Structure formats: structure tokens, C-alpha cells
Amino acid sequence: MGLIVKKFGGSSVGSVEKIMAVAKRIIDEKQPGDKIVMVVSAMGDTTDDLIALAKGINKEPYQYTREMDMLLTTGEQISISLLTMAFKTLGQPAVSLTGPLAGMKTNSVHTKGKLVDIKPVRVLAELDKGNIVVVAGFQGCNEIGDPVTLGRGGSDTSAVALAGALKADSCEIFTDVDGVYSADPRMVKDARKMKEITYNEMLEMARLGAGVMQPRSVEMGKYFNIPIHVRSTFTTKPGSFIREEYTMEDKEFTIRGVAHDNDVAKIAVLGVPNNPGIAHSIFSALADANVDVDMIVQSIRNIEKNVTDMVFTVAITDLPEAKKIVDRVADELNAIAVLIEEDVAKVSIVGAGMLGSPGIAARMFGALSTASVNIEVISTSEISISCLIKNAKLKEAVNAIHAEFFPAK
Amino acid sequence: MGLIVKKFGGSSVGSVEKIMAVAKRIIDEKQPGDKIVMVVSAMGDTTDDLIALAKGINKEPYQYTREMDMLLTTGEQISISLLTMAFKTLGQPAVSLTGPLAGMKTNSVHTKGKLVDIKPVRVLAELDKGNIVVVAGFQGCNEIGDPVTLGRGGSDTSAVALAGALKADSCEIFTDVDGVYSADPRMVKDARKMKEITYNEMLEMARLGAGVMQPRSVEMGKYFNIPIHVRSTFTTKPGSFIREEYTMEDKEFTIRGVAHDNDVAKIAVLGVPNNPGIAHSIFSALADANVDVDMIVQSIRNIEKNVTDMVFTVAITDLPEAKKIVDRVADELNAIAVLIEEDVAKVSIVGAGMLGSPGIAARMFGALSTASVNIEVISTSEISISCLIKNAKLKEAVNAIHAEFFPAK
Numbered sequence: 001m002g003l004i005v006k007k008f009g010g011s012s013v014g015s016v017e018k019i020m021a022v023a024k025r026i027i028d029e030k031q032p033g034d035k036i037v038m039v040v041s042a043m044g045d046t047t048d049d050l051i052a053l054a055k056g057i058n059k060e061p062y063q064y065t066r067e068m069d070m071l072l073t074t075g076e077q078i079s080i081s082l083l084t085m086a087f088k089t090l091g092q093p094a095v096s097l098t099g100p101l102a103g104m105k106t107n108s109v110h111t112k113g114k115l116v117d118i119k120p121v122r123v124l125a126e127l128d129k130g131n132i133v134v135v136a137g138f139q140g141c142n143e144i145g146d147p148v149t150l151g152r153g154g155s156d157t158s159a160v161a162l163a164g165a166l167k168a169d170s171c172e173i174f175t176d177v178d179g180v181y182s183a184d185p186r187m188v189k190d191a192r193k194m195k196e197i198t199y200n201e202m203l204e205m206a207r208l209g210a211g212v213m214q215p216r217s218v219e220m221g222k223y224f225n226i227p228i229h230v231r232s233t234f235t236t237k238p239g240s241f242i243r244e245e246y247t248m249e250d251k252e253f254t255i256r257g258v259a260h261d262n263d264v265a266k267i268a269v270l271g272v273p274n275n276p277g278i279a280h281s282i283f284s285a286l287a288d289a290n291v292d293v294d295m296i297v298q299s300i301r302n303i304e305k306n307v308t309d310m311v312f313t314v315a316i317t318d319l320p321e322a323k324k325i326v327d328r329v330a331d332e333l334n335a336i337a338v339l340i341e342e343d344v345a346k347v348s349i350v351g352a353g354m355l356g357s358p359g360i361a362a363r364m365f366g367a368l369s370t371a372s373v374n375i376e377v378i379s380t381s382e383i384s385i386s387c388l389i390k391n392a393k394l395k396e397a398v399n400a401i402h403a404e405f406f407p408a409k
Numbered sequence: 410m411g412l413i414v415k416k417f418g419g420s421s422v423g424s425v426e427k428i429m430a431v432a433k434r435i436i437d438e439k440q441p442g443d444k445i446v447m448v449v450s451a452m453g454d455t456t457d458d459l460i461a462l463a464k465g466i467n468k469e470p471y472q473y474t475r476e477m478d479m480l481l482t483t484g485e486q487i488s489i490s491l492l493t494m495a496f497k498t499l500g501q502p503a504v505s506l507t508g509p510l511a512g513m514k515t516n517s518v519h520t521k522g523k524l525v526d527i528k529p530v531r532v533l534a535e536l537d538k539g540n541i542v543v544v545a546g547f548q549g550c551n552e553i554g555d556p557v558t559l560g561r562g563g564s565d566t567s568a569v570a571l572a573g574a575l576k577a578d579s580c581e582i583f584t585d586v587d588g589v590y591s592a593d594p595r596m597v598k599d600a601r602k603m604k605e606i607t608y609n610e611m612l613e614m615a616r617l618g619a620g621v622m623q624p625r626s627v628e629m630g631k632y633f634n635i636p637i638h639v640r641s642t643f644t645t646k647p648g649s650f651i652r653e654e655y656t657m658e659d660k661e662f663t664i665r666g667v668a669h670d671n672d673v674a675k676i677a678v679l680g681v682p683n684n685p686g687i688a689h690s691i692f693s694a695l696a697d698a699n700v701d702v703d704m705i706v707q708s709i710r711n712i713e714k715n716v717t718d719m720v721f722t723v724a725i726t727d728l729p730e731a732k733k734i735v736d737r738v739a740d741e742l743n744a745i746a747v748l749i750e751e752d753v754a755k756v757s758i759v760g761a762g763m764l765g766s767p768g769i770a771a772r773m774f775g776a777l778s779t780a781s782v783n784i785e786v787i788s789t790s791e792i793s794i795s796c797l798i799k800n801a802k803l804k805e806a807v808n809a810i811h812a813e814f815f816p817a818k
């Protein structure tokens with residue numbers, strides 16, 4: 001018995017058959033006294049269909065962000081009404097609520113909104129009437145009532161935040177994978193499903209390239225201290241719990257996961273004067289353009305000439321913008337050259353236990369060395385170590401590191 | 410210069426091309442200083458597509474009226490966002506508002522809601538900013554904010570009511586015909602477009618079968634005294650004005666139109682006792698089942714036996730329900746027989762000038778007689794005369810009457 005928020009993504013509700021299947025499953029799993037809130041995304045291709053319509057009007061419809069939100073919020077409104085009808089058809093009282101009706105208040109940054117307040121008065125009232133409450137994910141309204149979408153991964157964020165506001169016992173995120181793995185199972189055959197992982201580890205995994213959860217929703221879970229249960233739409237087996245601390249003696253592994261990211265590019269600015277303020281001049285220009293810089297290494301190139309090399313990585317999507325800025329700044333600084341490498345990838349290990357376990361870094365580098373993978377850049381955080389390598393070596397690298405920290409039983 | 414509400418139906422905004430065409434036209438026709446509110450329906454087939462989805466969940470989705478409203482209101486939300494993008498693409502500032510955002514307050518009768526209040530604060534604010542305001546027709550919300558649709562013809566009603574609340578100068582209803590005709594142009598080759606017609610005449614025409622405007626929207630126009638301009642989506646020519654009184658000396662014709670309706674059935678209850686309360690027992694039972702009864706004739710059948718015949722018409726859609734009720738009541742009354750005729754039709758003439766012009770009825774009956782059309786039932790109102798005839802004779806009858814009152818020039 002408890003209050004549980006369950007989130008189903010677009011592919012889980014992609015057809016009327018799938019919607020009926022979700023409704024059946026939820027009713028089957030429901031314990032007497034359970035209060036259930038469903039958060040659902042738009043049906044499979046609906047969002048793409050709506051965007052295609054908008055592109056028929058204007059090739060760049062996202063310049064009209066408010067109108068895109070007016071358009072796209074209909075997608076979830078369709079799926080919540082259909083799922084609610086499915087529950088009712090199966091004899092289960094239910095009611096649908098749009099984001100605004102569920103009390104999801106946002107700022108006014110259309111298409112990339114942030115939740116600023118949640119007042120789930122209506123949700124609680126409908127739960128008290130015995131209804132399963134079906135809430136539209138991904139959306140809310142600003143202070144004048146205009147619909148606002150939350151941007152990428154917004155439905156996960158809606159679900160976790162609503163769970164927090166409702167003081168729910170847990171938030172279940174149903175997805176096409178059955179949990180959080182020690183590495184991407186598509187890349188590592190022996191990847192293990194983790195029973196538990198902490199918010200911080202999950203955030204670090206996501207930041208370093210693991211796609212299973214959007215960082216914003218994990219942050220939301222951490223803020224409200226709501227356990228997030230990542231589980232499969234297709235099976236009833238338990239998945240992985242994301243929470244503040246481990247509850248089980250599952251501390252076999254100091255490292256909780258191996259993450260990778262091949263959407264990165266390396267930029268090297270060679271031969272810049274080694275004076276105070278040089279790093280600032282490069283990175284503040286990038287920050288002004290909203291370009292996130294990741295791994296940064298500065299090395300002395302030539303002590304006599306007092307010049308240095310500045311090496312860092314950016315997301316591949318930011319590369320054109322970053323290149324423009326770096327070329328300009330390098331020119332102003334009289335740098336010798338700017339080198340761009342796109343055939344790189346980042347492989348990382350994550351684990352909160354790493355701090356108290358010396359030698360973890362050495363084991364990682366050793367595994368890469370044995371696999372003949374050259375390391376170009378290294379960076380570390382409190383709970384992670386990342387190495388930049390050649391993209392062509394990524395699969396070997398991830399498997400070598402995984403085998404080192406998660407040996408076959 | 411003025412404040413004008415312009416309503417476009419689903420076929421006028423049935424594709425992105427048509428939406429762009431509507432936007433272009435409105436911008437072309439806009440005079441400096443004009444304030445324009447657009448009321449639009451869902452794109453062409455959207456509503457049917459949504460209903461088909463719902464039927465995939467449950468063959469009778471309309472039993473879930475609240476959820477059907479949640480589903481169907483997305484249709485207009487899609488068209489308002491696209492039309493607004495079209496305006497903006499053409500350089501015209503515009504903003505979309507759902508029914509609720511436009512202040513359209515309804516009762517809670519889902520799928521058949523009635524407007525109970527309109528507070529168009531936001532509409533006025535957006536007009537003052539120089540926007541064309543694009544409002545979703547057919548919808549509003551009840552006092553707890555749930556979406557409610559207005560039922561059949563709801564978008565016309567939204568438009569006229571909003572025009573009333575805004576104290577607009579006029580309300581233009583764009584449709585696939587270019588005005589109100591003296592008879593259905595598909596049936597009468599010489600049908601004339603009327604420059605003007607009064608609310609009462611239009612209401613009577615609609616009640617008697619003319620399809621161009623839903624009665625509710627005409628009543629709304631009459632209530633607010635808003636001139637309604639019925640005009641074509643495809644041409645810029647003026648159409649017909651529906652208003653309180655004629656403004657032009659266009660009184661050539663005492664009769665304003667010939668209406669017809671072949672979706673009627675005749676029910677005859679033969680040989681019921683001619684006692685007080687007999688009519689009440691039949692018609693109250695029908696009223697309890699929400700069956701509208703139209704033409705009623707009671708005639709003495711047999712004075713000695715003191716029995717009478719009761720003849721009346723109902724809409725063909727109500728016939729199964731009506732038959733069940735009438736059979737039961739006829740049984741209780743010991744009536745001799747119940748006869749049903751489905752091959753009947755009603756032809757009517759409408760005109761406010763009729764009252765002061767004796768001989769109109771005689772001219773109508775004469776025209777029918779000359780055309781060898783037998784009259785089964787006659788009924789009259791202050792501004793109309795209706796005859797029930799055989800369906801097979803309908804076209805001849807309508808043409809004969811039209812030729813009598815609207816002679817070829």
C-alpha cells in the first residue's frame with residue numbers, strides 16, 4: 001500500500017493496443033489501497049507528426065516557441081484521455097489531467113520550460129475519490145496559464161517532481177531497458193543490471209554519456225529524496241533503484257558503472273602565451289556562447305618561450321560554434337595553431353566508493369594499456385575518472401575497463 | 410476600422426496549404442486599425458481521426474464524455490497554433506488562445522456543453538498589443554477548469570458569443586456556401602442569395618431544415634444583437650447578413666426562403682379516446698425521453714365512438730425511441746393502430762412579412778396543387794407555414810413553391 005507515481009514514455013503508449021496493455025498491467029499490479037498516479041508522454045510518433053505539420057507552415061517552426069508549445073502539448077492530452085478510457089473500459093475508475101490541471105507550474109521559457117512550483121490539489125482530490133490519476137507529462141503552464149513544455153526528458157522530470165510534491169513512496173520510470181546497467185548492454189555483453197545506484201552516481205553517469213535517465217529528473221529525485229525505480233515496460237521484474245544511499249549490502253563493486261560518450265570533439269589551442277587570464281579569455285568567450293566545455297588540460301609547451309597548449313573537449317553539436325569562437329580568440333592571443341579532432345570518444349568510470357579506494361585510476365589506465373588504447377586526455381571528479389581516447393578504440397576500451405572492474409563470475 | 414470576429418470551419422483549415430491561404434486572405438482584407446479575432450475549428454478530418462483512436466479503446470467512447478472532451482479539444486488546439494504560426498510567418502503578429510484561455514466558461518455537460526459566461530480579458534489584452542487573436546472554437550472549460558466541448562455547431566456559437574462579449578462590430582462566418590439562399594441551391598437552380606435576413610427568420614429556416622447556420626449561434630447573435638455575416642471561404646464577395654431588422658429596402662419578397670427537411674417521420678396514432686389528457690399522455694412520455702415532436706394534428710375520427718386520430722412528426726433519428734414509447738402508450742390507451750411513415754418530407758416557407766400579407770398560405774397550397782403534390786399535414790407559426798408531403802415529391806414541391814414566391818426575373 002502506498003502512493004506510487006508511474007511514468008510511461010511514448011513508445012510504451014504508442015498504439016491503442018499498447019495503451020490497453022499498460023492499463024491491464026497497472027490494474028494487475030495494483031495492491032488494495034494503492035494510490036496510483038500515471039505520468040505519460042505523447043503516443044509514439046505523435047510529436048513528430050505535429051512537428052511535421054508545423055514545418056508545413058514554416059521550415060523553422062521552433063522560432064515560434066509559444067505556438068510550438070500550444071501545438072505539442074496536445075500530444076500528451078491525447079494519450080492521457082485514451083489511457084483513462086482504457087482504465088474505465090477495464091472497470092477501473094480513472095481521470096485524466098493535463099499538466100496545468102495537475103498543478104504543474106512552470107517558468108515562461110517555452111519549449112525548454114522549468115518547473116517552478118507544483119500544487120497537486122486536484123491530483124490528491126481525485127486520488128481520494130478512488131481514481132487512478134493520469135497526468136500529462138512534459139508540460140505545465142506559466143503564471144498566465146499558457147502551456148509550456150519542459151524540453152528533452154521532460155516527462156521523467158514531470159513524474160519525479162510530481163512524486164516529490166505528492167510525497168509519494170516511489171516513482172517508477174518504465175522504459176525500454178530493464179534498469180541501470182554497469183555499462184551500455186549494446187556495447188558490453190556482460191553488463192550487469194545494478195540493483196541500486198545513488199543519485200550522485202546516476203547524475204555522473206548521465207553527465208558522462210549514459211542515456212537511461214535525463215540528469216534533470218535525477219536531480220529532482222535527489223532534491224525531493226524520492227526513490228526512482230527504473231524498470232522495464234515489458235516485464236514485471238524489478239529494475240534498478242536510484243536513491244540517496246544504498247539500502248542493501250551490495251557493495252561488491254567500488255565502481256558502479258562504465259560510461260561512454262562519442263559525441264565529443266577535442267580542441268587544442270597550441271602555443272598560447274602562458275600569462276594570467278589566458279584560460280579565462282578562451283573559456284569565458286565559450287561560456288558567453290553557451291558552449292559547455294568538458295575535459296580541460298593545460299600543459300607547458302615551451303618554458304623558454306613561455307607558451308603553453310590548452311586542450312579541452314566540447315559536445316560535437318557545439319563544435320561549429322566553438323570553432324568560430326576559438327579561432328577568433330586564438331588569433332587575438334597569437335596562438336600558433338588550433339587543432340580539431342572529431343574522431344575521439346570519452347570513456348569514464350563512476351563510483352561513490354572511489355574516493356576511499358586508492359589504485360582505482362591505476363587499474364583503469366592498466367586495463368586501457370593492456371588493450372593497447374592510447375589515452376589523450378585524463379580528467380577526474382570526486383566520483384569519476386574519464387579518459388579521452390580514439391573513437392575507433394571505444395568498444396575495446398569500454399570492454400577492457402568493464403572486465404577489470406566487473407570480472408565475469 | 411472595427412472589431413471583427415471571423416470564424417473558419419474545419420474544411421477551411423483542412424491542410425497547411427489552406428491554413429496559409431486563410432492567413433493570407435485575412436491579412437489582405439485587414440484595414441488599418443482593424444482588430445481581428447479568429448475563431449477556428451479543428452482541421453478537416455482531425456476530429457474523425459481522434460474519434461477513431463478512441464473507438465480503438467472502446468467501441469462506445471462517448472460514454473466517457475469527460476475524456477472525449479479531453480481528447481477532442483486537442484483538435485482545435487492544433488489548428489489555432491498552426492494558423493497563428495501562419496500569421497507570424499507572413500509577418501503579422503498573432504497569438505493563439507484555447508477556449509479556456511479566451512475566457513469561454515461552460516456548464517459541465519461534457520460533449521454537449523453550453524456557454525454560461527465569457528470573460529475575454531486575455532483576448533482584449535492581446536488585441537491591444539496589436540495581435541490577431543486566434544481562438545479555439547467549439548470549446549471552453551467548466552468551473553473546475555476541465556475542458557468541455559459545445560457539441561454540434563459549437564464553433565459558430567463560440568464565434569457569435571465571443572463577438573457579443575467583445576461588443577464586436579460584426580461576426581463573419583466563413584463557410585463553403587456564399588450566403589443564405591432563398592432555397593437550397595442544390596435543389597433549386599434559381600435560388601437567390603439574400604442580402605439580409607432577420608434572426609427570427611433565420612432561426613425558423615434552421616428549425617425547418619436549412620443547414621447553413623446552427624440555431625444556437627443565431628440565437629446567440631439575436632441575444633447580443635451582433636450582425637452575423639455568412640460568407641464564402643473561397644471568394645471575397647459579400648454574403649448574407651443576419652440581423653435584427655432589415656437595413657435596406659430589400660422588401661421585394663414577403664417570403665424570405667423555402668426550407669425543406671427530409672429527415673422526418675410521421676407517426677399516426679389512430680382511434681384514441683377523445684378525452685382530456687390524451688394528448689398529454691402521448692407527448693409527455695415523448696418529452697420525458699427527449700424526443701422532439703414537430704407538426705401535430707388532431708382530428709375527430711368518429712364522433713359517435715368519441716375517438717380521434719393523433720398525427721405528428723419526429724426527427725428520423727428519434728424514430729426508434731419514439732416508436733417504442735408510442736407503441737406502449739397506444740396500448741395503454743386502447744388505440745386502434747399506430748402507423749409509421751418514413752417516406753415523408755417537410756417543405757416550409759418563412760418570412761416575417763407573412764403576418765401582414767393574407768393569401769400567402771393560399772398561394773403556397775396552390776403551387777403545390779398545380780404541381781400535383783398532395784399535402785398530408787399542415788402546420789403554421791407566426792412566420793412560417795409547413796406542409797408534410799411525400800418524400801418523392803420534395804424536389805418538385807420546393808421548386809414549385811420557390812417559383813411562386815421568387816419568380817424568375
